[in-house]
Amino acid sequence: MMRAGSRLRQIGWALALAICLTLFLALTFRVNAVKSDVRLAEREIIALEREKLLLETEFETRANQQQLANLNRIEFGYQAPKANQYLEGERQLASLGTPRRADAPDPIRVARAPVPNDKGLFPMMVSPLTGEPVAGEGIEDAAPVEESEGRQELSAPRSLAQRLAISNPLEGPIAEVSE
Amino acid sequence: MTALAVSTTISHGRATLSGTRQRMLDDARLRVLWVALIFALVAAVATLRIGYLGLSDQVATSTSLEDALLPPRGELTDRNGVPLARAFPAYALWYNPKALGDPDNPLVKSPREVAQELKIIFPALNVENAAEKLAAGRPGYLMRRVLPEDANRVMAIGELSLELPRETDRHYPQGSMAAHILGYVDREGQGRVGMEQVLNDQLTDPAVRNTPSALSIDMRVQGALEDELGRGMLATNAMGAAGVILDVDTGEIMALASLPEFDPNKVEAEDLLQSEEMRQRGEVPTSFNRVTNQVYELGSTFKPLTVAAAIDAGTIRDFGRTYDASTVKVGRFSIKDSHFIGDNLNVAETLIHSSNTTTARIADELGSEKLRRTMIDLGMNERPYIELPARGHPIWPGEKWPRLRNMTVGYGHGIAVTPLHLASAYAAMVNGGVWRPATLHKLGAGEAPKGRRVFKASTSSRMRQLLRMIAIYGTGKNADAPGFRVGGKTGSAEKPGGGGYRRTSLVSTFAAAFPMDKPRYVVIAMLDEPKGTTASSFQRTAAWNAAPIVGNLIPRIGPILGVRPDETRDIDISDLKPLIGGEQ
Numbered sequence: 065m066m067r068a069g070s071r072l073r074q075i076g077w078a079l080a081l082a083i084c085l086t087l088f089l090a091l092t093f094r095v096n097a098v099k100s101d102v103r104l105a106e107r108e109i110i111a112l113e114r115e116k117l118l119l120e121t122e123f124e125t126r127a128n129q130q131q132l133a134n135l136n137r138i139e140f141g142y143q144a145p146k147a148n149q150y151l152e153g154e155r156q157l158a159s160l161g162t163p164r165r166a167d168a169p170d171p172i173r174v175a176r177a178p179v180p181n182d183k184g185l186f187p188m189m190v191s192p193l194t195g196e197p198v199a200g201e202g203i204e205d206a207a208p209v210e211e212s213e214g215r216q217e218l219s220a221p222r223s224l225a226q227r228l229a230i231s232n233p234l235e236g237p238i239a240e241v242s243e
Numbered sequence: 244m245t246a247l248a249v250s251t252t253i254s255h256g257r258a259t260l261s262g263t264r265q266r267m268l269d270d271a272r273l274r275v276l277w278v279a280l281i282f283a284l285v286a287a288v289a290t291l292r293i294g295y296l297g298l299s300d301q302v303a304t305s306t307s308l309e310d311a312l313l314p315p316r317g318e319l320t321d322r323n324g325v326p327l328a329r330a331f332p333a334y335a336l337w338y339n340p341k342a343l344g345d346p347d348n349p350l351v352k353s354p355r356e357v358a359q360e361l362k363i364i365f366p367a368l369n370v371e372n373a374a375e376k377l378a379a380g381r382p383g384y385l386m387r388r389v390l391p392e393d394a395n396r397v398m399a400i401g402e403l404s405l406e407l408p409r410e411t412d413r414h415y416p417q418g419s420m421a422a423h424i425l426g427y428v429d430r431e432g433q434g435r436v437g438m439e440q441v442l443n444d445q446l447t448d449p450a451v452r453n454t455p456s457a458l459s460i461d462m463r464v465q466g467a468l469e470d471e472l473g474r475g476m477l478a479t480n481a482m483g484a485a486g487v488i489l490d491v492d493t494g495e496i497m498a499l500a501s502l503p504e505f506d507p508n509k510v511e512a513e514d515l516l517q518s519e520e521m522r523q524r525g526e527v528p529t530s531f532n533r534v535t536n537q538v539y540e541l542g543s544t545f546k547p548l549t550v551a552a553a554i555d556a557g558t559i560r561d562f563g564r565t566y567d568a569s570t571v572k573v574g575r576f577s578i579k580d581s582h583f584i585g586d587n588l589n590v591a592e593t594l595i596h597s598s599n600t601t602t603a604r605i606a607d608e609l610g611s612e613k614l615r616r617t618m619i620d621l622g623m624n625e626r627p628y629i630e631l632p633a634r635g636h637p638i639w640p641g642e643k644w645p646r647l648r649n650m651t652v653g654y655g656h657g658i659a660v661t662p663l664h665l666a667s668a669y670a671a672m673v674n675g676g677v678w679r680p681a682t683l684h685k686l687g688a689g690e691a692p693k694g695r696r697v698f699k700a701s702t703s704s705r706m707r708q709l710l711r712m713i714a715i716y717g718t719g720k721n722a723d724a725p726g727f728r729v730g731g732k733t734g735s736a737e738k739p740g741g742g743g744y745r746r747t748s749l750v751s752t753f754a755a756a757f758p759m760d761k762p763r764y765v766v767i768a769m770l771d772e773p774k775g776t777t778a779s780s781f782q783r784t785a786a787w788n789a790a791p792i793v794g795n796l797i798p799r800i801g802p803i804l805g806v807r808p809d810e811t812r813d814i815d816i817s818d819l820k821p822l823i824g825g826e827q
Contacts, residue, residue, distance in 0.1 A: 096296075096297055106308050110312060117329070117331045124417075125418070128417045128418055128420065129420055129462060145798070145802060146725065146808065147727075147809060147810045150807055
């Protein structure tokens with residue numbers, strides 16, 4: 065009886081060992097499979113990063129400063145903003161308004177229920193490079209030349225020669241001076 | 244007997260047969276065994292290999308993510324992080340006619356068919372040119388930069404001779420912009436000319452090249468400076484132009500341009516070497532930096548420095564005092580003004596009308612030792628302080644200045660310095676009197692060098708008033724951008740040559756600072772040999788060409804640099820205004 069029990073126990077141990085070994089093997093195989101997946105993903109990341117770098121550089125090249133300056137000057141006729149186009153602050157902005165006349169109708173006020181997570185009529189502007197929303201001040205930074213008063217006249221069709229002749233680089237309030 | 248014999252023969256024969264059969268069977272079994280053994284061995288090896296692959300971690304040795312993404316050469320950016328030079332691994336399309344092993348037919352299809360297939364992938368490709376290149380059978384590039392997905396499509400054409408080697412490409416996205424600051428990378432991968440050469444070790448060091456190196460320049464300001472200078476240069480038909488914008492409090496260079504430029508993406512031999520014809524025409528190669536390497540006599544722009552030295556030394560105390568404006572005679576030389584300004588001029592009028600005679604008298608009264616000391620303090624006797632390798636040595640008058648030399652240096656002749664020297668000197672003159680070396684590295688808050696004091700703070704504030712007055716009433720009127728409180732001085736110096744000065748070739752400079760009530764930036768614009776054209780009203784002097792360039796430039800760069808135009812603000816000049824009675 066003792067012998068039979070001991071034999072059964074031996075078989076049991078062997079079985080347990082075999083199961084453990086199988087499980088260990090299976091687990092190791094699984095771990096390495098995941099590792100190789102990670103490696104594949106890494107390789108893909110590297111390829112994508114490189115492609116991103118290449119495309120980003122191409123974007124920068126096509127939108128280079130000289131190109132933009134030429135577009136702004138020749139195509140759109142933009143000029144640097146003048147002193148009177150700047151405002152000191154809210155106070156100066158408010159001073160531009162005129163007081164309401166006594167007989168003017170009351171301003172129309174529209175009720176609106178607040179909507180949670182409302183992004184407004186337009187979603188945020190997204191950077192073409194990073195894909196992240198661009199903050200308001202970023203947009204201002206990116207535009208070195210702003211619209212000038214001369215915008216309306218340029219809406220009228222003009223020939224390229226006329227547009228090129230708009231500004232003489234040396235023009236300005238030319239004063240009669242001598243050295 | 245016979246039968247027995249026969250029978251014996253048969254039985255013997257049977258026995259032999261069965262023996263043979265047995266042998267053959269054994270052979271066959273042995274062979275099967277061998278085959279089975281070999282199969283078993285192969286299976287065992289395969290199982291072991293699978294086990295090894297499954298269990299071992301070290302099978303596929305791939306480079307780590309960081310190593311793979313580490314750029315082959317560090318990136319250069321402007322002060323806001325905009326990339327100005329970057330290296331990336333790219334594919335190129337290389338034609339190798341030997342790849343197929345048949346020298347007569349390097350391609351499977353006809354060259355024209357291949358060119359047309361390439362055209363589908365690269366719409367910008369010229370089919371005729373490409374077909375000609377393929378038919379010629381010479382190895383060469385068909386495309387320099389190819390996207391990975393396009394590279395796959397090229398592989399799908401199935402031509403062995405179309406190779407796609409991986410190349411490290413140094414690319415300057417802004418093209419020729421800031422070429423003199425950036426420099427370029429030669430075929431050995433070494434930086435040349437600009438910051439590529441200066442930062443070569445840092446850009447190639449694997450430990451630090453992952454972080455981009457930020458330069459002090461602002462890409463937008465640099466673009467505006469080059470744009471305005473380039474247009475001014477074309478309008479006046481000038482030989483070259485130079486410009487620099489300097490932060491007066493830190494010495495950081497916001498923009499630095501020398502025209503004509505070269506394209507660092509495509510450096511040609513004539514960009515680097517001066518040919519015999521260029522030497523005869525007096526031209527320099529485009530890689531030559533006019534701002535830091537070329538020295539010029541910068542003429543009247545030195546007059547404010549002389550006046551500042553005289554105010555500092557105490558020889559000018561009374562601004563109402565007038566100086567004799569008649570011709571100065573020293574030995575057989577005489578110093579004259581270009582036109583009659585007045586019999587007697589005070590200091591303000593001297594600067595506003597740019598009088599040589601009265602400036603010479605002010606310098607004479609100051610004395611050569613004091614003027615020389617000031618010039619040394621402003622760094623005029625040594626190469627300019629900047630990181631760039633190309634730095635020109637000034638033509639310095641030496642130890643003992645005779646009386647005449649002292650007078651000529653007073654109005655910017657007999658001393659030749661680079662435009663950068665002038666920019667640093669003007670920065671010291673308007674920032675409260677402290678001279679600081681110019682730098683192309685971006686400085687953080689509080690990192691500005693201490694500098695050395697050249698002028699008293701009171702002298703500096705006086706000079707701000709005087710410079711502003713030149714721009715309001717004098718030769719700098721054309722640079723007075725409304726609302727930006729510009730102050731500055733013109734200078735038109737004749738170029739030396741042929742044993743004297745050539746009256747026909749000028750160097751016209753405008754040195755300015757803005758806003759004058761709290762100076763932030765110095766702007767220098769210089770034109771080399773401008774001609775009188777319709778655009779410049781047939782004038783060649785700085786008031787007509789260099790000053791309008793600055794006048795157009797400042798409204799473009801001011802808002803970017805944080806200076807808002809304001810017509811309600813200005814520096815107080817009410818105490819000096821009565822001195823120029825007839826001017827208002």
